[in-house]
Amino acid sequence: MKYPDSLDKLIKGFSKYPGIGPKTAERLAFYTITKMDKEEALDLSDALKDAVNNIKECKICGLITDNDICSICASNDRTNELMIVESSRDVIAFEAIGSFKGKYHVLGGVISPLNGVGPDDLNIPKLLKRIKEENIKDVIIALSANIPSETTALYLKSILEAMDVNVYRIGYGLPVGANIEYLDEITLSKALEGKKKM
Numbered sequence: 001m002k003y004p005d006s007l008d009k010l011i012k013g014f015s016k017y018p019g020i021g022p023k024t025a026e027r028l029a030f031y032t033i034t035k036m037d038k039e040e041a042l043d044l045s046d047a048l049k050d051a052v053n054n055i056k057e058c059k060i061c062g063l064i065t066d067n068d069i070c071s072i073c074a075s076n077d078r079t080n081e082l083m084i085v086e087s088s089r090d091v092i093a094f095e096a097i098g099s100f101k102g103k104y105h106v107l108g109g110v111i112s113p114l115n116g117v118g119p120d121d122l123n124i125p126k127l128l129k130r131i132k133e134e135n136i137k138d139v140i141i142a143l144s145a146n147i148p149s150e151t152t153a154l155y156l157k158s159i160l161e162a163m164d165v166n167v168y169r170i171g172y173g174l175p176v177g178a179n180i181e182y183l184d185e186i187t188l189s190k191a192l193e194g195k196k197k198m
């Protein structure tokens with residue numbers, strides 16, 4: 001027996017998520033239409049639509065935001081220190097510990113020749129532009145502890161040093177292979193406290 005078209009479409013939709021196989025997609029779709037409160041299911045569908053339509057990258061730092069400029073870039077209470085991270089989720093992780101008072105720059109990835117990602121694919125031109133325009137003198141590279149991140153950090157260090165910028169890197173307490181977005185707050189705080197000049 002074939003599923004009704006609309007259900008089939010929903011299953012196909014769920015199966016597009018990473019780590020969701022056909023069986024799980026089927027379970028999620030069935031749950032949505034048979035177990036979920038109708039209002040809740042429709043709210044979910046609205047939330048999906050709103051997020052897809054409204055979330056964009058901040059024109060300055062690349063952080064996800066509902067506006068053209070994110071609330072951190074728009075704030076007057078931030079210092080002139082700049083933290084470079086891989087993704088918006090890393091910004092959320094650092095904001096949760098609350099000890100960093102500067103601004104962020106989201107690269108949108110790390111250099112990884114194996115995956116076909118080079119410096120040109122990252123949010124680097126805007127980084128260099130704002131370092132000049134905002135007269136930034138101190139940059140903290142807060143990337144995860146793996147080889148692509150290491151390559152990216154060294155690449156950034158080489159171009160930033162030529163611009164007369166102090167380049168720091170978080171380190172202490174950051175386990176090898178650690179992904180920033182999954183670290184607990186204590187480990188992340190220690191990594192930030194233990195920043196070292198590169």
Ligand SMILES: [Zn+2]
Pocket residue numbers: 058059060061062063069070071072073074
């Ligand atoms: Zn921003």
